[in-house]
Amino acid sequence: MNSPQRERRWTTVAVAGALLAAVGAGVATPALAADRPAGGAGSVAALRPAAPLDRGALAKTIADLPSAGITGALVRADGRGGRWTGTAGADVPADARFRIGSISKVFTATVALQLAAERRLDLDGTVQQYLPGLLPAAYPPVTVGQLLDHTSGLPGGGGLTSGDGTESWFAEHRAQSWTPAQVVADAVRQPMGFAPGSAQQYNGINTFVAGMLIEKVTGRTFAQEVQTRIARPLGLRDTVVPDRDDVSLPGPHAPAFVDVPGPDGSRQRVDVTEQSPWPWAEGGMISSAADLDRFMTALLRGRLLPPAQQAELFRVPDVPNVRNRNCEIGPTAGHACFSKGLMSATLPNGLVVWGKTGSRPGYSDAVFATRDLSRRVVVSLNPTDTSGKEFPAMWRIVTTAFGSGQTYDAQPGPAGTR
Template sequence: MKTPVRDRRWNTLAVSGALLVAAVAGIATPALAADRPTDSASSAAAVRLAGPPDGAALARTLADLPTGGVTGALVRVGGRGGQWSGTAGTGVSADARFRIGSISKVFTATVVLQLAAERRIDLDGTVQHYLPGLLPASYPPVTVGQLLDHTSGLPGGGGLTSGDGTESWFAAHKADSWTPAQVVADAVAQPMGFAPGTAQQYNGINTFIAGMLVEKVTGRTFAREVQTRIVRPLGLRDTVVPDRDDLALPAPHAPAWVDVTGPDGVRQRVDVTEQSPWPWAEGGMVSSAADLDRFMTALLRGRLLPPAQQAELFDVPDVPNHRNKNCEIGPTAGHACFSKGLMSATLPNGVQVWGKTGSRPGYTSGVFATKDLGRKVVYSINPTGLSGAEFPKVWQIVTTSFDSAQEYPKAG
């Protein structure tokens, strides 16, 4: 489950902060998109990806691995121009399963939007209506739509799952789990962060509640709904919502470790490949690069949602970003960057991408694509720490994956 420390983990990976880390580490990174014209819509519209991905450049992104705090990686880049894949590290194969962390949120949002299309859930309906008693009586109404686009204003995780926030604590508690109701109850013991609908703050509690809503409305488990609505129709062979007590990963899988400081001050590497999968609908799923590629392709092509709900995937609310560095990327810095399911970012070369990142101890993953699916990337890196120090490598992979861009005259 996502602790406050793990929430901060991706926050520290925001481009604005991580480029400083990269500079200190001596890693070359492109200029921020913020240095380009601030009309992001017209800039992104002017960019088209042409030709195959640059395989030689992508290979160079993995050439120094494993090293330092990263034990392995896999990358899959595809699109109309062709496909490239590569791996690094012992035991990492192109077909390896891995923990996808908060990429799980895209599956959850998709199921909720399907239920909305079936008129079984009203996105303007409230959590208080569907799940009475879950939120404190003092809280204002929070809509289902606000859960999906992180404008609910609900507080983040409390102290139940945080421990002391170290790799040592996680290694000792990697099999621990709590029910979604316990996690939500722990969080809402705190005051609201802001009035619902007035700002956006990325928050895993929103997705815990969305998963609970799926189960309440359907009368079936969240895992079953994902299986019958997404996994089975798309033929995703490697994708699963694990059972609560299923700590193992099916083979082949990418192994994961964290570096732990012992009582004597000596660092040792602890295997955390087996860990609790009970971030559940918020971050507990397992998948592979091929499956995530297929899922994102189907989602962006409209195979999973009718047009009205498909539009929600690209509708980023016009509200400010609230204490959340996920959205501090490029010309839209300070503004919301999440729709009802996806994250949007404009890269330094002007290419706009849609997708999602995810982190679990030992795993940092992401899936991104241009809206027209001209280029897609899935990556999974195996870091040994929880500080986000691997971000320079992530940033290098993502920007290189989308760097063969050519600019064409804008229509009209």
Template sequence: MRSPAHVPASADQPVRRPRWTTLAASGALLVALTAGLAAPALAAGPARAAASDARGVAPLDRAALAATLADLPDATVSGALVRVTGRGGEWSGTAGEGVPADGRFRIGSISKVFTATVVLQLGAERRLDLDATVQHYLPGLLRADYPPVTVGQLLDHTSGLPGGSGLTSGDGSEQWFADHRTDGWTPAEVVASAVAQPMSFTPGTAQQYNGINTFIAGMLVEKVTGRSFAREVQTRIARPLGLHDTYVPAADDTSLPGPHAHGYLTVPGPGGADAPGVLVDVTEQSPWPWAEGGMISSAADLDRFMTALFRGRLLPPVQQAKLFTVPAVPNYRNKNCEVGPTAGHACFSMGLMTATLPNGVVVWGKTGSRPGYTSGVFATRDLSRHLVYSMNPTGIDGREFPHMWAVVTTSLGSGRSY
């Protein structure tokens, strides 16, 4: 039975926050959707071009969308906002105390789309060659025994470079993040920590989603332009598109200015493992993920950015095509690519990820997470429907996934699950 504290959410009807208790980490739905297929043999093939929508999106169901937020907040999510637009209609809603529909939030790995866009622009300007190597542009950054890694392989995550290390994630617990939320590392420190490890696979033979690729891409932007990555995003994307809420924070700026929802993590409270957890406010945190995941934006700005990107306003045709072309290689240890009919195969292009929803609709976009914040932006290729959401999970183990999945499938035409 629903608690009296839970009431349907809408754009103008806030939801009161219930009392907080710890919740056992089941993650059952996430495991069911993402576990399972062993990585296939590593072999490259021709690139897979963008698929057209298998089926048009269903008419916008505003009542069903409101229902996706009706049970929030709960012990896994303290707040949420959803914005759906497109030719078929519009809807927006919020849930939780103090969640402004026009609020800013930390967009995590959605930052990667901005980074890829800047790199592709530099490629169009012939200031970067996507087929040239990282070793050419940044000599000494990678280990001498590494094979050549191209700029394009950074963007589509086929580089084979190793992932991160404990430098930036500690023991991976909520308590560690809460204790270290204002710690920061330079891009060079993050990359150096990662490349102390051996390669994951031969470049170009598989796809492993890896933030180290984007750290290096951001370093390339600064190397070839002689200007900061933050300035390049501002002058190339944010300013031309009028994105007033979108920016790359300075390395020492832990703030989240303007209207915003607070982010919290549940950490162990006094009294041992069986005692209720305690919420810690992690709204202010280091933006150390930088070009990989440190940006701040809003739902309206992300909607405008993705609309312009899909319509070709930011890239010429040759580079635009790369946004919607997925390499025909196996997926390697990446749960994002283990959902739906293409499970086991790559699902990232040079900047975006793609998925086929239960109703057959193909969507493109990106998700992103930082402690206390998880967000996503997705659209059909023809922009008949686009979605931006931001949620405030109180953990880092993905327990908010059922809420996110309900929003995505309902917004894009189907409330069914795999």
């Protein structure tokens, strides 16, 4: 799970020009239908295929990397018009494995939706029914579906796993781990954020609880379920859920670092490639660009879910967004942008893409695709701090991959998601 600072700081994302002015002025957006496709997906712009792949433009997006705050970059774009893979940094293999952070949530949601299709998990059933005693008695009923689309109202993480939120704290505690029950118990000492189903607030505690539900109804570990249901059938050889105390990053990979203050006030670089995967079902998985592309392709083609559950991937609840700057862009600003598993974003050229971002200290990743799979992109950067300074570069790569003539003015903000 991400620390409170890590979640709060993600990115303020706004489209340049008139849209930026409208959002900044608080101009209301049109009312949207319940369970709407986010980002105006019914429009011609949203449904059209991505523009031809511009390999030269993509190469330019990483030409200045590594920079002072990014030691490496890996980009893979694929779809109609061919494939392009580029790296920056002397130690970045094209087939690198990396920690995918909150992209793990997509795997968790997929397993949960499969269990719903098998009638082993009821999306309208409550956490209190499946895991009695996990949530305080004063909490209202929270459904499984509300966990998956972040409308549960559960509080965010506490101080147990984040300390003071600094790079120094993480470097010192990078091998430490906690059980999912400890993480949830620490979080629910706080009151509910809002009535379940009334708003959307991206929150890693939702996915911790979802992972616990998966283990409860299957009698198997989350790692076993991902392996047998997703990784093995799709041939994802680089994709693993590490054991809680396994700090290694096996196979080819780029080193990851964070910069911490030294005794003399200078910045000292600490290698954090080896770190605890304690975020587990919420953010602890390891994968590669090729595996994430294959997973996203299979998921959007309907290979992993029956039609009823597949529809949940593209159904975004029509509720307000709470403290999540990812949802403050485009024609749906102020509204939810997460479905039961994916995030939707409307790019400056009107194209709607679906996917997820994720991060761990030393890693900042994204996987996005058009719904028709005419373009897919996977990005993995190696930032040296946890402030989100890499996000302008991240979104410049993403928008370029989808042929947008504009990019987002992405800046670290006081609220958001990873």
